[in-house]
Amino acid sequence: MSISRLRALLSIVALGGAMGCTGRGSDAEAGGPVVEVVAPPTKEVAVVATDKVMGKVAEAEAEAAKDVGPGTKVEAGKVVGPETTKVEAAKHGVTTTNTAELEVLARVLAGEDAEVVEVVERRAVGREELVLLRWYGARAWRAQERRAGRLEAALAGLEAQVDACEATPGELSVCLEGVIADRHVMWSAAGREVFAWEVARVRDGAVLGRRRLFETSLRVDDVPHKFKAYDIDGDGRSELTVIVPVERPQHDQAMDHESGEVGFILEVADMHVQFSATRRYAMRAEDVGGSESTAETVWLARDVDGDGHADLQLRETTRLTDIAADDAPPAAPRSGARTTVCPYEPVADLWRCPEALGRQLLEASG
Secondary structure, X not given: OOHHHHHHHXXXXXXXXXXXXXXXXXXXXXXXXXXXXXXXXXXXXXXXOOOEOOOOEOOHHHHHOOOOOOOOOOOOOOOOOOOOOHHHHHHOOXXXXXXXXXXXXXXXXXXXXXXXXXXXXXXXXXXXXXXXXXXXXXXXXXXXXXXOOOHHHHHHHHHHHHHHHHOOOOXXXXXHHOOOXXXXXHHHHOOOOOEEEEEEEEEOOEEEEEEEEEEEEOOOOOOOOEEEEXXXXXXXXXXXXXXXXXXXXXXXOOOEEEEEEEEEEEEOOOOXXXXXXXXXXXXXXXXXXXXXXXXXXXXXXXOOOXXXXXXXXXXXXXXXXXXXXXXXXXXXXXXXXXXXXXXXXXXXXXXXXXXXXXXXXXXXXX
């Protein structure tokens, strides 16, 4: 493989970075596969409680008036789409923007290497902005090598690894996984650009905090996301609800395919994760026969124990469907449902769930 071909593969940079900054508005048990990106500390934190949520469903399904277990049936907040006027956008806390502003914001988040990030949505909270973004590891690797003055040598070394794997029996990505430690670079070299979902707090051109939510995903453009800030737990401070679509990269020879949506609630002030769950999950495993597994997890914020803070009521529904083999009919689909209550803990400022529901995509996100 020529260096020019490899460079084209890793240099989705300008197109992905500049053109990909859309600025569109749309729509854990604590922990999960979360990596904190350290930012300079700040003593000044603007906290605005934009909504009270006692008894409100924290999911878009509420728009269809779905029940999520015991509690009040409500209508979810309005999704702000690209067609929303500036007045409507301001009303819902969405920052309207243009391409030039997005490029400036990308440079705030990634320095001179603005192509490393794609700004997906911005939301004003007081004097700060919350930013949902995609971070591209292969682009970051390329930028790092370029700054160090060794890009040509690095690309030549990567090309040699790709050529050696292409000359080896078996699938290219399987071979590359054994020789390239950085999974973002490995998947890009195998022809599949992946990214990490992150959120950041920005004020006056400075990044106050940053949190990585999901480490490795292919891009999914036909599923909307959710990005909304309001006071969920009743402590007078805003929480950020984030639900994003993900698809795990798989080797071609793999017999399973996993995708869905993951959801997080974070404290705006310091970006710590208070709750996370797999909102939707789909896995198809197929050989001669196979199976298709789906799951949905929804949560309702409601003060169950009467302490003045909303707890989370979870309901997980699952369904397993067999795929018929050539010589045998499939078994009947199997469905199940589980519920639990995750009490809010004021000292830890999180919801702790006694049962691990909705964890399908939140194990190591590879």
